[in-house]
Amino acid sequence: MKKLESTLTNMVLVLTGVAIIMGGILAYVNHLTEGPINDQKTKALADGIKTVMCVDDLKVAKTDTVRQNDAKGKELTYIIYQTQDAQGNDLGAAVESTTGGFGGNLKVLVGFNPEGKILGYTLLEHAETPGLGAKADKWFQQGEKGDIIGKDPKDPLTVSKDGGQVDAITASTITSRAFLLAVNNAYTAYKATPAADAETGATVINK
Numbered sequence: 001m002k003k004l005e006s007t008l009t010n011m012v013l014v015l016t017g018v019a020i021i022m023g024g025i026l027a028y029v030n031h032l033t034e035g036p037i038n039d040q041k042t043k044a045l046a047d048g049i050k051t052v053m054c055v056d057d058l059k060v061a062k063t064d065t066v067r068q069n070d071a072k073g074k075e076l077t078y079i080i081y082q083t084q085d086a087q088g089n090d091l092g093a094a095v096e097s098t099t100g101g102f103g104g105n106l107k108v109l110v111g112f113n114p115e116g117k118i119l120g121y122t123l124l125e126h127a128e129t130p131g132l133g134a135k136a137d138k139w140f141q142q143g144e145k146g147d148i149i150g151k152d153p154k155d156p157l158t159v160s161k162d163g164g165q166v167d168a169i170t171a172s173t174i175t176s177r178a179f180l181l182a183v184n185n186a187y188t189a190y191k192a193t194p195a196a197d198a199e200t201g202a203t204v205i206n207k
Contacts, residue, residue, distance in 0.1 A: 045109075045124075049081055049094045052111030052120040058083045058091060066189040078189035090114050093193075096124065097186035099178045106136075106178050110186040117152050121183065136179050139169045146176070153187035156180075 050056055062082040070076055079096040092113040098105050111119035123137045142149040145167045148157060157180045158164025161173055168176035 064193045095186035097182040099182040108182045156184045
């Protein structure tokens with residue numbers, strides 16, 4: 001077999017061929033894993049909604065998307081999952097809210113009762129310094145130092161360092177401010193949406 005000449009044209013052709021083959025393999029692998037990844041995300045969201053609403057058997061009666069501009073003019077998107085119990089009674093809503101933290105975006109899911117009081121929360125994504133994200137996931141829970149459960153963000157929640165009523169995470173005021181801003185924004189978005197319609201196609205979330 002004649003050896004391929006080491007010319008620029010041949011090298012380009014070989015590299016192009018390798019790139020096409022590798023691209024095809026990656027596309028195929030992505031196709032195989034796309035379904036399971038989406039299923040995993042859907043389950044994680046369903047579990048998160050149950051966690052923040054403090055109910056194991058509920059249905060998402062309506063999903064709203066709210067877009068608002070922040071103080072700097074940046075458009076922020078909030079997803080509101082209006083929830084009901086098995087009898088169709090309004091439970092309030094779980095709201096996805098994202099703000100910029102110390103290391104990047106910080107996305108939280110916050111549960112509100114119909115009156116707007118916080119039922120629970122969970123972190124969906126964060127790019128904070130290792131350890132700080134884990135602290136935020138626990139720090140503001142019921143019984144902890146920065147407990148926000150049961151509070152009504154009608155008067156925006158702020159850290160005590162800024163004259164507010166919430167203790168910031170030790171040595172992490174920026175992350176604490178970002179977290180509370182996400183919660184305050186989630187409340188504003190929730191109050192800007194109408195209650196769920198019981199006749200709207202509902203997604204049931206069971207144990």
